[in-house]
Amino acid sequence: MTTPKRTTVYDVAREAGVAASTVSRTFGNPRRVNAATRRHVLAVAERLGYHPNPLATALQSGRTATVAMLVPDIANPHFFGTIRGAERRATAADITFILGFTDESADTERDKIERLARSVDGFVLASSRMPDATTADLAREHNLALIDREVDGLPGVVIDNASGSRQLVDHLASLGHRSLVYLSGPHGSWLAGERWRALSAGAEERGIAATRLGPFPPQVAGGGAAADAALVSGATAVVAHNDLLAIGILRRLAERGVSVPDQLSVAGYDDIFGADFCVPALTTLAGPQEEAGRAAVEILLNKASARAAEDGPRRVVLPSHLVIRDSTGPAPA
């Protein structure tokens, strides 16, 4: 169970006939040690089964070789890809990956950050629920990379919702729709604001009416109320805040005998697991989720190492693309 006695730098040093510092440098700063010596030390280390103790390393150096990712809720398949991308990137760089859920709560988020502060080199905040000011404050003390969220001056990666939403509007417009309704996500959600902004701007351009309803909980369960609200609105197309909500809407519409897309078109965001096999299959805006997670960790890693050429926070915008399936169709006559 518990290890009796681990081999340390000293064991290796003694066995190899060098100083402990040399062993340390062999691992952490190889160019400071002679190639031959290095090889020898590594061989001895190998033979003794030595691995540097990450805690001791972190304590002294301040580098923990660990990043933490905070996600609102794992119940949303949307985050799978992002989580996986982040984990993969971290692992590839020999970085330990900590995952936490914030239950959609800004307080929990903040709390977890404080709690983990000393144990990690940085945080990936996915769809953070914290207000701008709080986030900016935290960024002063911690290394942050945001996903799907923009805060002035902070680095991060977003999936291009603006142009994606335009595509969505164009798609609907081309099908003859003259009015659409956006069923909004959580109140404080940056993404919801962003999407609505793009949607309404696009709608105006195309000369079609756009209204916003909500907020609705961005879950399948939120679909009931959302669908009913959409029906009352009289619009011929609904754009849901995300696929979870859209799927819930499809269900409710089926229950109420509203035919999709004949009577009403429905679209979502994220292209989550299941979006292709619900009925009808969902038209949705897809983005490179995994890439987003990867890029966010990348940002963290870069900031940690070369803080050179830092001409501003690193911002990454990833392209989105519209996946047209069966839930959208010509506007009813």
Add this chain to the structure above:
Amino acid sequence: MTTPKRTTVYDVAREAGVAASTVSRTFGNPRRVNAATRRHVLAVAERLGYHPNPLATALQSGRTATVAMLVPDIANPHFFGTIRGAERRATAADITFILGFTDESADTERDKIERLARSVDGFVLASSRMPDATTADLAREHNLALIDREVDGLPGVVIDNASGSRQLVDHLASLGHRSLVYLSGPHGSWLAGERWRALSAGAEERGIAATRLGPFPPQVAGGGAAADAALVSGATAVVAHNDLLAIGILRRLAERGVSVPDQLSVAGYDDIFGADFCVPALTTLAGPQEEAGRAAVEILLNKASARAAEDGPRRVVLPSHLVIRDSTGPAPA
């Protein structure tokens, strides 16, 4: 970004007029310090914004207050619940939660364990792919809790597949099916063996024929081959290794114009996200996923603290229940 200077036990000690050890005990061993002193120290700590450095604590004490969970692949929604349950339980106990993916590889799994060994108090291994011997070896040096896997002498939690599979067989038998085929998961999968064992035993009892085909990759993409194989077998009911595979099968059958459940009944395991809204909605064996994750972490925590009353490895068996939906029906005449 980087903290300039953190407050330490010494700062607090000086400010509070006590020894550093007293401050330390105030946090780690409260009963060793006078209530009044304790209150005072805590107040000072609060005022100074002091939090013990988890790394330093871990380095000295050997307790890291961290657990790691290793999961084959996050692409399978099946694991969401388990991950979430584990994270919740850990967080509730003020334990940091590390998540890693093993890509269905025993080597990766083993490697990650070695790598994290010093940084965590224990591992939750979900659907571990490692052979029994390896697992037992590792358990000698590390604190393990298995999920959905049984290895002699090791603690863990499983969802009762045996009785669940019986329920499944009974359900099919009662619908008049006289032959079923099990489309098996990965070759080395303990779960696959377990399910087949229970399925075939149950089938024999009910006097119906059971065959096993595969292995198939336990993913939606594996469904094509699986469905075709099932059709050739001539059985009237197929039981897929998991819902992912089952959903893939449903798709393929739809493509081929085979009507489910009229011509063929299909069932899966796990009751994953989407199992209720695929077409037809999937009959599947559901289990308390979240509870499993929670229980596994619990085991780890108990082992770490009270290693008393240890009359054997702790084993938890969680009940499963059959969710009957539309993908199973009367056997064709």
Add this chain to the structure above:
DNA sequence: CATTGCATGACAAGCGATTGCCAAATGTTG
């Protein structure tokens, strides 16, 4: 009132690395 027993708190030695500084060894150059 002297004695014994406890509960507290202080000291100091680690836990296992990293790293600034300096000395020795090596190689280069005139």
Add this chain to the structure above:
DNA sequence: CAACATTTGGCAATCGCTTGTCATGCAATG
């Protein structure tokens, strides 16, 4: 061959906290 520039390796302090050991002061006991 002397003089100097570079490497390379070693010493020792340090990161922030835990914990065994021991001294102290107090209350309880006879």
